[in-house]
Amino acid sequence: MANGSKQIVDFAKIKATMADPYKHPVQVIDREGKVVDPDTLAKYSDDQLVDFMKKMVWERTLHEQTMNFSRQGRLGFYAPTAGEEASEMGSVTAFKDQDFLLPAYRDLPQMIQHGTTVAKGFLWSKGHVQGNQHENPNMLFPQIIIGAQYVETAGVALGIKKNKDEDRVAFVYTGDGGTSQGDWYEGVNFTSAFQAPAVFFVQNNGWAISVPRYKQTGAETLAQKAVAMGVPSVQVDGMDIVAVHEVSKAAREFAVAGNGPVVIETLTYRYGAHSSAGDDPSRYRTKEEEKPWFDADPLIRMRKVLTDKGVWSQDQEDKLVDEYKDEFKEAMKEAEAAPAQKVSDFLKWTYNVPTPAVKKQIAEFEAKESK
Amino acid sequence: MAKMTYIKAITSGLDQVLNDDPKTLIFGEDVGKNGGVFRTTVGLQDKYGEDRVFDTPLAESGILGLAIGLSLTGWRPIPEIQFMGFTFEAMDGIVGQLARDHYRFGGQKNFPVTVRTPFGGGTHTAEMHADNLENYFTSTPGLRVVTPANPYDAKGLIISAVESDDPVLFMENLKLYRSMKDEVPDEKYTVPLDSAKVVREGTDVTIVAYSAEVNESLTAADALAKDNISAEVIDLRSLSPIDTDTIFASIDKTHKVVVVQEAQRMAGVGAVVASDIAEEKIMSLDAPIGRVAAPDSVYPFAQAENDWIPNADDIEAKVREIVNY
Numbered sequence: 001m002a003n004g005s006k007q008i009v010d011f012a013k014i015k016a017t018m019a020d021p022y023k024h025p026v027q028v029i030d031r032e033g034k035v036v037d038p039d040t041l042a043k044y045s046d047d048q049l050v051d052f053m054k055k056m057v058w059e060r061t062l063h064e065q066t067m068n069f070s071r072q073g074r075l076g077f078y079a080p081t082a083g084e085e086a087s088e089m090g091s092v093t094a095f096k097d098q099d100f101l102l103p104a105y106r107d108l109p110q111m112i113q114h115g116t117t118v119a120k121g122f123l124w125s126k127g128h129v130q131g132n133q134h135e136n137p138n139m140l141f142p143q144i145i146i147g148a149q150y151v152e153t154a155g156v157a158l159g160i161k162k163n164k165d166e167d168r169v170a171f172v173y174t175g176d177g178g179t180s181q182g183d184w185y186e187g188v189n190f191t192s193a194f195q196a197p198a199v200f201f202v203q204n205n206g207w208a209i210s211v212p213r214y215k216q217t218g219a220e221t222l223a224q225k226a227v228a229m230g231v232p233s234v235q236v237d238g239m240d241i242v243a244v245h246e247v248s249k250a251a252r253e254f255a256v257a258g259n260g261p262v263v264i265e266t267l268t269y270r271y272g273a274h275s276s277a278g279d280d281p282s283r284y285r286t287k288e289e290e291k292p293w294f295d296a297d298p299l300i301r302m303r304k305v306l307t308d309k310g311v312w313s314q315d316q317e318d319k320l321v322d323e324y325k326d327e328f329k330e331a332m333k334e335a336e337a338a339p340a341q342k343v344s345d346f347l348k349w350t351y352n353v354p355t356p357a358v359k360k361q362i363a364e365f366e367a368k369e370s371k
Numbered sequence: 372m373a374k375m376t377y378i379k380a381i382t383s384g385l386d387q388v389l390n391d392d393p394k395t396l397i398f399g400e401d402v403g404k405n406g407g408v409f410r411t412t413v414g415l416q417d418k419y420g421e422d423r424v425f426d427t428p429l430a431e432s433g434i435l436g437l438a439i440g441l442s443l444t445g446w447r448p449i450p451e452i453q454f455m456g457f458t459f460e461a462m463d464g465i466v467g468q469l470a471r472d473h474y475r476f477g478g479q480k481n482f483p484v485t486v487r488t489p490f491g492g493g494t495h496t497a498e499m500h501a502d503n504l505e506n507y508f509t510s511t512p513g514l515r516v517v518t519p520a521n522p523y524d525a526k527g528l529i530i531s532a533v534e535s536d537d538p539v540l541f542m543e544n545l546k547l548y549r550s551m552k553d554e555v556p557d558e559k560y561t562v563p564l565d566s567a568k569v570v571r572e573g574t575d576v577t578i579v580a581y582s583a584e585v586n587e588s589l590t591a592a593d594a595l596a597k598d599n600i601s602a603e604v605i606d607l608r609s610l611s612p613i614d615t616d617t618i619f620a621s622i623d624k625t626h627k628v629v630v631v632q633e634a635q636r637m638a639g640v641g642a643v644v645a646s647d648i649a650e651e652k653i654m655s656l657d658a659p660i661g662r663v664a665a666p667d668s669v670y671p672f673a674q675a676e677n678d679w680i681p682n683a684d685d686i687e688a689k690v691r692e693i694v695n696y
Contacts, residue, residue, distance in 0.1 A: 100444075129477040151435065152436045154437055155436050155437040155439055182430075186430040189428055350474050352478075
């Protein structure tokens with residue numbers, strides 16, 4: 001082909017425009033606390049908005065208290081959640097008790113909202129089996145090997161469809177790094193192939209431990225990845241709880257109606273370390289990068305909206321923080337009072353019917369444990 | 372009672388469990404309309420509908436994710452991994468998740484999944500089809516691993532596997548699929564998941580084998596009988612757990628043992644059997660434990676397969692060595 005002649009396909013143009021439908025994050029309240037979508041906000045009563053704020057204060061206080069507990073050596077692995085309150089509380093509150101939650105390790109706050117106790121969350125962190133046994137049976141334990149929760153979501157969603165449960169969906173979380181896993185693609189694709197009811201959340205908090213979002217993929221948005229599987233998707237301002245909630249509710253309705261899954265990318269930020277186990281963000285990111293995100297804080301903007309409405313005050317918030325702190329301290333006491341675990345129990349739970357070798361080992365450990 | 376191939380016996384067992392329990396589901400690559408690449412599930416979609424017997428997209432990790440999620444919503448899944456070499460793509464699903472999930476819930480939830488997968492050498496397949504990968508799975512707590520060596524056990528074991536509330540890896544030997552026929556009852560019966568079987572009685576030496584090597588061992592036993600060497604042959608059937616009672620009872624009688632496997636020698640099932648015997652029965656032995664296994668190379672290119680897989684001659688030679696020790 002001669003130089004300058006027209007190519008049969010313009011890949012440069014395709015590449016430059018392919019993210020266009022996905023890079024307009026849904027927003028109701030902007031970072032200054034200005035209401036940019038008053039019609040949507042008008043759908044919410046003051047009580048509902050105050051409740052959103054309370055849940056975010058609850059999650060922020062939980063974060064701060066768990067950091068204290070971690071410093072005191074009273075927790076095990078714990079993934080800090082500050083910065084992600086709007087993303088986490090805005091989404092989980094769009095689901096019903098019968099919906100099935102498949103969390104990852106940064107999703108303890110959603111699990112507690114969905115029907116377990118703070119004490120169970122602490123027990124999970126401390127490494128106790130009771131941390132996996134929840135009041136609401138419609139949830140899995142937090143997934144540690146990122147990606148597995150996605151393929152398992154496909155199974156839960158297909159099971160819901162086969163059971164003909166009409167008002168029930170699966171919902172699942174991962175982060176930006178999680179979308180690089182093959183399992184992420186397989187999970188969304190299987191759910192799409194079966195047109196099963198699921199909502200896939202990608203909490204894009206900018207960092208997979210120390211690897212920034214832009215190093216995960218050449219794709220401009222993570223939301224656009226869903227198009228390859230024939231799944232509708234959207235970006236949402238993950239620091240705006242009303243926007244996250246509204247989008248999550250719409251996604252649930254869409255899935256429940258038999259239209260197949262939805263992918264939601266929430267744009268948020270991990271204020272703290274990856275985990276309480278020695279990660280130091282100053283090794284890989286700058287204060288200059290952090291500042292605009294801290295300024296976009298979900299609590300600051302909601303506080304402004306509610307204060308303007310005259311339904312929130314700093315005094316009220318301070319009292320709440322104290323109440324929540326007391327609640328978390330009580331929960332820690334409860335967690336610390338949990339009975340010691342027994343290896344003989346671990347052996348009993350390995351199989352439904354113990355194998356002969358395991359039976360022998362149960363007897364050995366029971367003898368040791370009774371001493 | 373009808374004469375049935377190994378593969379037909381598995382189909383018959385699957386038919387039985389689909390009929391007995393409306394919560395059972397068969398799924399995997401090509402298992403629906405096509406009835407599987409070997410026709411193991413042939414006719415089952417027509418009989419039970421696409422809701423119960425269905426094709427999945429081509430992704431093994433996704434297939435295991437489906438199985439686990441379906442268990443969480445009350446189903447009894449029977450996924451197929453088309454060839455055992457492809458289980459590598461589902462390793463997290465089987466080993467990292469499925470096998471541990473009952474434990475992780477402190478026993479509160481069951482994951483009654485039966486993963487069926489064909490394996491075994493001698494049919495000149497493409498790479499990653501024939502490998503004996505059982506040792507990756509027999510070292511996994513929470514997972515049962517069984518493999519039948521004949522049509523009768525194939526039907527009885529697949530029914531037990533599906534009815535078990537523990538996850539089971541059910542390994543189907545490719546070479547045996549159509550190479551042998553047995554009397555197999557039409558009605559339902561089960562073979563226990565954790566028991567070995569004496570398939571030939573003898574007094575001079577015990578041969579412990581599984582899957583296709585059971586037949587090789589029986590051929591060797593025939594040859595040995597001509598020289599008045601009476602070999603007892605044990606089919607393990609279950610690779611995890613191993614039924615040591617049956618093995619030990621035989622050794623108390625013969626005082627000599629040869630352990631046979633098609634897999635490479637390194638860290639295999641045979642090594643576990645040999646160490647169990649050494650631990651409990653060394654004083655009952657009057658010769659070293661003999662081992663027959665494939666050499667420690669990667670699974671061979673198809674043309675060289677028959678030079679690599681241990682056969683009846685190899686077993687016979689090893690037994691003579693142990694008997695004449």
